[in-house]
Amino acid sequence: MRTLMWIGVFSLFLFLFGMFTMKVHKPEIPSYLKTTGGDFQLESSQGTIKLSDFHGHIVLLYFGYSHCPDICPATLNVMASAIRLLQKDEQNDVDGLFVSLDPARDSPDKLKAYTAFFSPKIIGVTGKREQLDAIAQQWRFTYVTPQHPKTTFYVVQHPNFLYVLNKEGHVVALLDEKSTPEDVAKVVRLWL
Amino acid sequence: MVVKQGIFLLWMIMMMSSELQACEVTVQHAWLRLPPPVSDTAAAYMQLNNHCQTTKQLKSISSPQASMVMMHHVKMKMMQSLVLKPQDGFTFQPKANHVMLMGLKAPIHKDTKVTLILHWQDGHQQTLQLEVKDMRGESMQGMNM
Ligand SMILES: [Cu+2]
Numbered sequence: 001m002r003t004l005m006w007i008g009v010f011s012l013f014l015f016l017f018g019m020f021t022m023k024v025h026k027p028e029i030p031s032y033l034k035t036t037g038g039d040f041q042l043e044s045s046q047g048t049i050k051l052s053d054f055h056g057h058i059v060l061l062y063f064g065y066s067h068c069p070d071i072c073p074a075t076l077n078v079m080a081s082a083i084r085l086l087q088k089d090e091q092n093d094v095d096g097l098f099v100s101l102d103p104a105r106d107s108p109d110k111l112k113a114y115t116a117f118f119s120p121k122i123i124g125v126t127g128k129r130e131q132l133d134a135i136a137q138q139w140r141f142t143y144v145t146p147q148h149p150k151t152t153f154y155v156v157q158h159p160n161f162l163y164v165l166n167k168e169g170h171v172v173a174l175l176d177e178k179s180t181p182e183d184v185a186k187v188v189r190l191w192l
Numbered sequence: 193m194v195v196k197q198g199i200f201l202l203w204m205i206m207m208m209s210s211e212l213q214a215c216e217v218t219v220q221h222a223w224l225r226l227p228p229p230v231s232d233t234a235a236a237y238m239q240l241n242n243h244c245q246t247t248k249q250l251k252s253i254s255s256p257q258a259s260m261v262m263m264h265h266v267k268m269k270m271m272q273s274l275v276l277k278p279q280d281g282f283t284f285q286p287k288a289n290h291v292m293l294m295g296l297k298a299p300i301h302k303d304t305k306v307t308l309i310l311h312w313q314d315g316h317q318q319t320l321q322l323e324v325k326d327m328r329g330e331s332m333q334g335m336n337m
Pocket residue numbers: 069070264268290292
């Protein structure tokens with residue numbers, strides 16, 4: 001009888017300890033992501049925003065442009081739906097960030113209206129070409145925005161993946177366009 | 193007798209060629225992704241099937257609602273034209289090949305009538321009505337596209 005009780009207490013202790021360590025210890029950041037990213041400063045409709053302003057929050061980061069008709073709306077829908085899948089208190093610690101690589105056509109005000117269509121949790125920002133070039137290098141992607149387009153109907157080549165940043169602003173996952181809201185929410189929960 | 197046969201043959205040929213002319217590529221699930229109100233671009237999707245006995249070539253697409261319409265592969269690579277051999281099909285679908293409408297003349301709403309005109313190589317013009325779908329809150333998984 002006594003032994004049984006001790007076994008019970010011991011397993012309860014093990015269980016609580018397991019719960020505790022699961023909460024505290026985050027997964028390892030894949031090494032190939034450790035040299036990707038860094039702080040940047042861009043313009044939103046509310047003024048200048050630094051990526052480091054989001055410290056303490058999980059950030060879903062996507063680079064695109066508002067004239068992109070297919071993949072950008074699809075990804076922003078996934079981003080918005082993923083955030084909606086979280087509990088209210090979890091949602092408070094998650095933000096979406098949409099960086100336009102097409103500052104010639106995307107003003108911060110236009111981006112505000114554009115991202116608001118998908119979710120109030122997604123903020124639209126952009127900056128000067130030199131700033132965006134520096135970010136592309138830091139964040140290890142390539143993009144092509146025509147310098148002197150003949151018409152306003154030009155296309156921008158941009159990365160197709162979604163970056164997930166932890167509360168310290170480090171890239172912890174890169175998700176491709178096949179990811180569902182459920183996939184994204186699952187990754188976010190690992191880092192909350 | 194020979195004259196009669198000749199006329200019959202001629203009639204046969206005429207019937208056959210008009211038959212070939214009349215055969216149209218079928219288009220199913222033609223829809224447009226509801227764009228944000230500030231956006232002047234939108235993407236349309238559809239499923240094309242050539243059940244005709246001849247190869248059909250789609251030269252271009254136009255729309256009264258847009259200044260310019262293009263066919264795009266994934267990553268926005270332009271398609272010059274689309275060749276459909278007999279029994280061939282082609283799908284425009286989200287995050288893949290899409291029809292891109294640029295320079296929308298007015299903001300599109302859920303109940304806007306959006307028309308596409310397919311311009312075929314043989315001069316035939318095929319008019320389509322698109323269903324406008326609000327994709328917010330739709331998980332792209334398992335959608336029939
Ligand atoms: Cu396109």
